[in-house]
Amino acid sequence: MCHAGAVSEPSTIGILGGTGPAGSGLAARLASIGHTVVIGSRSKYRALETRDELAERWPDLDDRLACGDNAAASDADIVVIATPWDGAAGVAQENADRLAGKIVISMANALVRVNKEFQPLVPPRGSVAAHVQAAVPRCRLVAAFHHLPAAELGEIDHPIDSDVLICGDDPESVREVSAIVDGIPGCRPLDAGQLSNATAIEAFTAVLLQLNVRYKTRVAPRMTGIADAS
Amino acid sequence: MCHAGAVSEPSTIGILGGTGPAGSGLAARLASIGHTVVIGSRSKYRALETRDELAERWPDLDDRLACGDNAAASDADIVVIATPWDGAAGVAQENADRLAGKIVISMANALVRVNKEFQPLVPPRGSVAAHVQAAVPRCRLVAAFHHLPAAELGEIDHPIDSDVLICGDDPESVREVSAIVDGIPGCRPLDAGQLSNATAIEAFTAVLLQLNVRYKTRVAPRMTGIADAS
Numbered sequence: 001m002c003h004a005g006a007v008s009e010p011s012t013i014g015i016l017g018g019t020g021p022a023g024s025g026l027a028a029r030l031a032s033i034g035h036t037v038v039i040g041s042r043s044k045y046r047a048l049e050t051r052d053e054l055a056e057r058w059p060d061l062d063d064r065l066a067c068g069d070n071a072a073a074s075d076a077d078i079v080v081i082a083t084p085w086d087g088a089a090g091v092a093q094e095n096a097d098r099l100a101g102k103i104v105i106s107m108a109n110a111l112v113r114v115n116k117e118f119q120p121l122v123p124p125r126g127s128v129a130a131h132v133q134a135a136v137p138r139c140r141l142v143a144a145f146h147h148l149p150a151a152e153l154g155e156i157d158h159p160i161d162s163d164v165l166i167c168g169d170d171p172e173s174v175r176e177v178s179a180i181v182d183g184i185p186g187c188r189p190l191d192a193g194q195l196s197n198a199t200a201i202e203a204f205t206a207v208l209l210q211l212n213v214r215y216k217t218r219v220a221p222r223m224t225g226i227a228d229a230s
Numbered sequence: 231m232c233h234a235g236a237v238s239e240p241s242t243i244g245i246l247g248g249t250g251p252a253g254s255g256l257a258a259r260l261a262s263i264g265h266t267v268v269i270g271s272r273s274k275y276r277a278l279e280t281r282d283e284l285a286e287r288w289p290d291l292d293d294r295l296a297c298g299d300n301a302a303a304s305d306a307d308i309v310v311i312a313t314p315w316d317g318a319a320g321v322a323q324e325n326a327d328r329l330a331g332k333i334v335i336s337m338a339n340a341l342v343r344v345n346k347e348f349q350p351l352v353p354p355r356g357s358v359a360a361h362v363q364a365a366v367p368r369c370r371l372v373a374a375f376h377h378l379p380a381a382e383l384g385e386i387d388h389p390i391d392s393d394v395l396i397c398g399d400d401p402e403s404v405r406e407v408s409a410i411v412d413g414i415p416g417c418r419p420l421d422a423g424q425l426s427n428a429t430a431i432e433a434f435t436a437v438l439l440q441l442n443v444r445y446k447t448r449v450a451p452r453m454t455g456i457a458d459a460s
Contacts (some may be wrong), residue, residue: 193437193443197437225450
């Protein structure tokens, strides 16, 4: 799917918490479409381990995968926060000066499992994304990637059949992230409005996980009624 | 799509608040697949007006469309509450004795529009559906139909291309509602677990409305990754 004016130039993208399932899956996926990815972690050694594992599995990606601590990853042009939700605002704040002025992508969902139920938590500012934005007011926060199954993200030989809901208070930043998403085979970026919508987008992930358990699969959402994301 | 054991027998379905866009659209849709529908309203005269309008537009449905006040509609086998969200628990409570023991379907979303944003409200018990269940503890509450565009519901000559997320605390009731949804052309029922999930399902409607405005369309969700809702 190619939208006029929406083709993204290859960027350098840092991933804080890039050693977890979502972060490492996203790292491989973004590298596979031409971006240079800096995998970050609290421990630069763990980041190196993840980097080498990915490069071993996909040698073609080797020269597009870098690594370092979270500060090093924060020096990239665009930064994704892929830590568990309760670490997202903290790691952003620790690197606030490096993140100032940049697009920062929040993808975490605040969820707990209570017995057999996945329950969304509502952080004090309404969403993990809003919490991160408040922690680093000078960054341009964009919420995206909440509904993509982590395992599917990392299976770069297969397209991901999903719409990606993207929201944020700076329309230009939303457009830039949309262009990146548009480069991922099978993914369609959808402009979901302002950052306030992150609350419902994050919470809805609990429903998707519930469906995963019930149907023994990994679901991802598609919106009918939108012919093309122009 | 036909799932073994999931074919619904025609039922008599009452719709409280059946004169609004969602209620009258659902009335036409359910009558079109063989159910007898009792359109209810605070005013039995308004219910009659809606009934006659639908029967005039679709003469084939005439003998499957009945009407009355909300109490009369509450006497049906299965009852849908299609009032605006802030009237749902009240109308349920007024008819509590009639609804006792029955499947009651809550479809309302608590939303407000603030400037250009649709914002989900969180009712005291977490969802409109949970509020209705609390108002009529003896009913078997099922939440469904939140994401279907009202106008599309009423366009019975066209299938609705959507999954319908269904949740509730009584699995047998969820199955019965799933069977009804399965009879609607284009709709696939999905078991979304317990009633707690209604919170995120209702809130997510705000995101869908945002997409409708942004893309000048009416969206509905589909889940990829589920081959068949068995």
